[in-house]
Amino acid sequence: MKFREFTVNSHSTREFVDSGVEERDMNEIKTYLDEVNNTAGKEKGFSLILMENGADVYQNLEGYGGYGGVMLKGPHYIGLRLDKVDHEIEVLGAFYLQSVVRKIYDLGLGSCWISLKEITPDQAEKILGGQVGTIQHLLVFGKPTKKENKPEKHTTIINCDSKYEQDPYGIAVITTNDETRLSVVDTIFLQTWGNVAPYEEMEKRGVLDLLYYVRNSPSFQNGQPCRLILKDGYAELCIINPEQEENYTDAGIMLFTLEGLAKELSFPSNWHFINDDSGNVEYRRVAHFDL
Structure with missing residues (x-):
């Protein structure tokens, strides 16, 4: 798929079906995460942590994760772990987590960035599962929920006539033009x-x-x-x-x-x-x- 098509059609998903991701798609995601972690991540000081038990993650972070404590519920999450708070590591980690957004999009799945700025040290430790480092962002992903008789909420980028603007953290900014x-x-x-x-x-x-x-x-x-x-x-x-x-x-x-x-x-x-x-x-x- 052309990259411009991805930038135009990609949007943040905030509602997911409970059934989770099929095994074939999950294996592709796991393989990609392993590639990133064993190359760029290992060299630059970050890792992408797959959390398949979405219900446990949501329960741990409800009221704290997300924007203003509004946590997004999904079947699976990917955590961006950094060795330390460092601008270069933050930039590179975000670069590769956004590449996961592209991978997930190509599989026909939805995702959304989640900020963890408001979580407690105990919550962060639980997410990290004993790994050393810090965590500031998650990516929730899964099969998008599509409701009948209602237009699917989405945000598009590039299109000047778009009604919605893109926000990877799940905050929809609604506009009527590109102003x-x-x-x-x-x-x-x-x-x-x-x-x-x-x-x-x-x-x-x-x-x-x-x-x-x-x-x-x-x-x-x-x-x-x-x-x-x-x-x-x-x-x-x-x-x-x-x-x-x-x-x-x-x-x-x-x-x-x-x-x-x-x-x-x-x-x-x-x-x-x-x-x-x-x-x-x-x-x-x-x-x-x-x-």
């Missing part, structure tokens, strides 16, 4: 921070379509904290309000979206994390991305 999304010129700078990149320059470089698509990358509460600075042959991904940890998670999701679109549109798509120790309180560079 809630920042425009391309609001999110893309040329050479230096704050220097707005003209449409003509983006067209000249052949990146306008890519940048239009990627600006719709899902983010917590539709906050859109990511910005791109176009340089010569590459771009720098930055976040505003660098003191907010969720923005580094959103940067990882943005990088997955950017890489997938770049590959499909025949751009180089190589990237690496930037350890920006400038102390800038307005924005922070997060990644170098070849274009």
